[in-house]
Amino acid sequence: MTRSNALSMMPVPPVAARVGDTLDIVATPSLTVDLDAFDANLAAMAKFAARHGVALRPHAKAHKSSAIARRQVEAGAVGVCCQKLSEAYPFAAAGISSIHISNEFVGVDKLAMAVELASHVRLSVCVDSLPQVTALGEAASRAGVSIDVLAEIDAGQHRCGVTSEGALLTLVDGIAAQSALRFTGIQAYQGGLQHIVEYAARKAEAERTAECVARYLRALEARGLRCGIVTGSGTGTVEFDATSGVFTELQPGSYLFMDGDYGDNEWTGALRWHHSLFVLSTVMSAMRPGAAVCDVGLKGLAVDSGLPRSVKWLDGSSDLTLRYVSANDEHGMLEAQNAPDADTSQVIGKRLCLPPGHCDPTANLYDEYVCHRNGRVEEIWPIDARGLSR
Numbered sequence: 204m205t206r207s208n209a210l211s212m213m214p215v216p217p218v219a220a221r222v223g224d225t226l227d228i229v230a231t232p233s234l235t236v237d238l239d240a241f242d243a244n245l246a247a248m249a250k251f252a253a254r255h256g257v258a259l260r261p262h263a264k265a266h267k268s269s270a271i272a273r274r275q276v277e278a279g280a281v282g283v284c285c286q287k288l289s290e291a292y293p294f295a296a297a298g299i300s301s302i303h304i305s306n307e308f309v310g311v312d313k314l315a316m317a318v319e320l321a322s323h324v325r326l327s328v329c330v331d332s333l334p335q336v337t338a339l340g341e342a343a344s345r346a347g348v349s350i351d352v353l354a355e356i357d358a359g360q361h362r363c364g365v366t367s368e369g370a371l372l373t374l375v376d377g378i379a380a381q382s383a384l385r386f387t388g389i390q391a392y393q394g395g396l397q398h399i400v401e402y403a404a405r406k407a408e409a410e411r412t413a414e415c416v417a418r419y420l421r422a423l424e425a426r427g428l429r430c431g432i433v434t435g436s437g438t439g440t441v442e443f444d445a446t447s448g449v450f451t452e453l454q455p456g457s458y459l460f461m462d463g464d465y466g467d468n469e470w471t472g473a474l475r476w477h478h479s480l481f482v483l484s485t486v487m488s489a490m491r492p493g494a495a496v497c498d499v500g501l502k503g504l505a506v507d508s509g510l511p512r513s514v515k516w517l518d519g520s521s522d523l524t525l526r527y528v529s530a531n532d533e534h535g536m537l538e539a540q541n542a543p544d545a546d547t548s549q550v551i552g553k554r555l556c557l558p559p560g561h562c563d564p565t566a567n568l569y570d571e572y573v574c575h576r577n578g579r580v581e582e583i584w585p586i587d588a589r590g591l592s593r
């Protein structure tokens with residue numbers, strides 16, 4: 204037998220789940236989506252945006268899955284946002300015809316992707332500097348494509364975006380000088396507000412952001428420039444931004460999954476979200492009283508926004524309440540709450556549902572969502588933009 208024949212006969216790992224499986228036989232760790240909760244979140248945001256007459260362009264970086272983006276567009280979204288150009292490719296290939304890159308980019312590799320994408324979809328991008336505008340305009344012109352351009356303003360986050368009305372006007376003049384670019388509006392995303400826990404404080408800060416955006420809009424209007432699109436917002440402030448009178452388009456992403464970090468926010472307004480994303484894990488060791496170990500750590504669970512806030516038994520078959528206390532590469536360390544001497548050996552082999560602290564980087568760790576209703580797998584959605592971060 205030749206070496207290449209031997210290699211082609213090598214077994215490959217079995218699939219994690221099949222449609223029709225129950226969650227008690229799905230491989231662990233797996234990233235699971237509770238479809239009842241997911242559908243409710245999907246419909247609530249679509250209805251909310253429609254009721255307020257604002258466009259919904261959800262952020263696809265939260266889920267990185269064209270199967271989900273298609274559902275968002277079917278529910279009324281005008282398209283999706285991507286944070287990176289390479290991330291946009293699977294969405295374009297899946298037929299999402301309007302994609303906004305909600306981020307600045309520079310370099311020949313990025314320009315090549317921008318003009319390629321613009322020849323397949325309606326592409327809009329963010330800019331905040333003249334060299335970026337010039338390079339983009341020249342690349343688009345050479346490629347014979349046109350690109351919608353939104354000038355990003357710093358609405359208080361102090362990340363990207365121009366920091367004065369004068370700088371915005373200079374940038375808009377630079378865009379107008381490029382025949383292959385169309386100035387279509389501004390982006391004002393204020394990420395720093397999304398996780399302000401207290402509802403009233405979050406609302407007050409969102410109102411201050413809207414005032415800041417309005418100042419920039421007045422400067423444009425004074426020059427006879429109207430913005431077709433004013434885009435921004437996230438799950439935490441969407442409720443306020445929709446009624447601000449300045450935003451025409453909303454970019455929330457996490458609302459579909461409602462991670463632990465967002466779960467910590469106070470939701471006393473009109474919108475309520477349900478946790479739909481859980482990492483399914485198995486307890487695989489419990490050698491010490493009051494402690495146990497499960498099979499998901501850092502490689503299956505992003506912990507930048509904290510550890511899972513709760514540990515739920517898949518089948519409710521144990522009375523023991525566990526806390527997820529630390530993550531190693533491939534192990535999750537669990538402790539019995541208020542029961543340091545508890546005999547935990549009874550839970551070896553039992554399954555847990557862990558809500559991730561932060562959905563975006565957790566989704567980026569998996570190849571697929573195992574989607575179930577009442578514990579039975581209905582669909583498996585590839586996370587086809589996973590790892591596409593260029």
Ligand SMILES: Cc1ncc(COP(=O)(O)O)c(C=O)c1O
Binds near residue numbers: 435455
């Ligand atoms: C530019 C931009 N828009 C929208 C979002 C979506 O925010 P969220 O997932 O908090 O709803 C983000 C998230 O970081 C973002 O960076």
